[in-house]
Amino acid sequence: MDRRKFVRSAGIGTAVAAAATVAAPAIAQSMPEIKWRLASSFPKSLDTIFGAGEHFAKRVAALTDNKFQIRVFAAGEIVPGLQVLDSVQNGTVELGHTASYYYVGKDPTFCFDTAAPFGLNTRQHNAWVHHGGGLELMREFYKDYNCTSFLMSHTGAQMGGWWRKEIKTPEDLKGVKMRIGGFAGQVMAKLGVVPQQIAGGEIYPALEKGTIDAAEWVGPYDDQKLGFNKVAPNYYYPGWWEGGAALTLFVGLKAWDSLPPLYKEAIASACDETTNWSVAKYDAQNPRALRELVAAGTKLQPFPQPVLEACYKAAQELYAETSAKNPKFKKVFDSWKAFRDDQILWFRVAEGTFDNFMARLSAQNRL
């Protein structure tokens, strides 16, 4: 590092340190006016998944007396939906809100921060990130991409997507051109699916034109907005590749280091708040959307067990193959898998039996 560069960055550090230790005058210094930009991977029409970015920005402003302003841009406005990470990495924007698994082309390790096939549900993912070492593991990995990260929003367990044709056996998957993101696409490929990675806003035209035969997005509330039911009749569940899909807030390391302590705390709090907000919003709005979709003719059905079993087998093979050749992947996978196995054991006890008793009452119309 040349001397001028050193002095410049050291200067930033000193100013921050001073703000943290001096009493009264520190207040003004610790709350400077700052304007940042956040690139979202999602279209404006999706008021939960894109809205999470806006909710986050609003909360950061509220926590800083409106001194820290974040402007949120939808997919394609300043950055294409699937290049959000790159734009944070190269400093085009300070913040990116995206699904980490969009970047498995760079390294499959990216999958774990969103969702990996037959993985953690929403609560279990939260626990892995916040109390299971997940956040530290992913942040270590993200250093190579010039970023730090926060868990920011969840979708809950996703649906298995919209299919033109019914899927009755694993054979029926062969040759299906499907929009499916991330590592799951590689699992599907083992079963003959031709996976495509397409940003949210561009799926409908592809499905309408017949460029693809199937598409998964999130769940009833978003899928209804995107209109998939108009072009594919079969709606399957569960999305075994996303038992709980989490989104990540990427923060450029240089931008992060420049922030006063209070603003760092505001970002951390606003991320947690946005996570709760998004899960609650999806949960509250999905039931009505699903009811409307079914009333309008959508054929709702579970994947047949042999299809789920074939997918599980393919996923296990891919985990083993990828672990064997990628040590970064193996490091995260080993932590994640051990945590998952323990969580599922525990969730079979109180959570599972409670939920299943209530589900049975519901199925018998006894609620």
Next chain:
Amino acid sequence: MDRRKFVRSAGIGTAVAAAATVAAPAIAQSMPEIKWRLASSFPKSLDTIFGAGEHFAKRVAALTDNKFQIRVFAAGEIVPGLQVLDSVQNGTVELGHTASYYYVGKDPTFCFDTAAPFGLNTRQHNAWVHHGGGLELMREFYKDYNCTSFLMSHTGAQMGGWWRKEIKTPEDLKGVKMRIGGFAGQVMAKLGVVPQQIAGGEIYPALEKGTIDAAEWVGPYDDQKLGFNKVAPNYYYPGWWEGGAALTLFVGLKAWDSLPPLYKEAIASACDETTNWSVAKYDAQNPRALRELVAAGTKLQPFPQPVLEACYKAAQELYAETSAKNPKFKKVFDSWKAFRDDQILWFRVAEGTFDNFMARLSAQNRL
């Protein structure tokens, strides 16, 4: 109101209003040094449920450059564990962290903010509070108690407690003296149980001495700390009265109104953050605790279906009876029940089938 009192309280309002509208000097005014006290209903030994209060206080300090300091007191230090609400109501402390259902003796409507029998799981409760009108309904109800409220921490689905004798049929419940909180105690009473309301730190001696025959608290991690396995061998699940138990932060209305806007926002954010923190901590730590309990001889088993069915029938009767005579209860119950029924319908689809497929793999040792 006499004139001096009026001027005094009007003065507070004016100062706050000024702080919110004037620009530069407002920063210092909006972040005055404030010290508050929080009374917790829980003993210090429970680092999640009591620790939530401390985590909250730490986050509020971090979000206010350490200007807003909250000191947290365990049950019995300044207020008895079951009188936390009263101490906020009468202004002894500004904040109370407690289970609202401890106060069903005042009005059964209090139950809904923590958990009601055969109710919402953790995610569903979050959704009801944040996107289903639950927060607004409870805050309206709490006005009569001079408080406002925030959802602050969850335990997840609870266990069905520790029983000296096995429960094989509904008949076996008759005459059992059980520590069980809230509205659920009244359901149990319909089946012959003699319910007792006892604060967390006092349950163990009661069970040891034989003053009670059974006790429910939270789940493996806490229950192990409290040592119940040493005095009762049978550990049942699920705690049908707490499919997800939420705790409430009560804030005295006068104290709340005196806060500058930034501090109100800090409290709101810190509550959400603490909620995530507590659920993740319980989820991460319960599996190990349960394994250790079972290894040490605890007999883990589900309540027999006829017992759950009898309890469900008794709960339905109590809901109907209470709704018929208490309009406040009915108002909240009607919102809550409609929301619950919808949530369970939706959770049967993607969440339930995903969780059950993973549970089956776990049961078959195939994870």
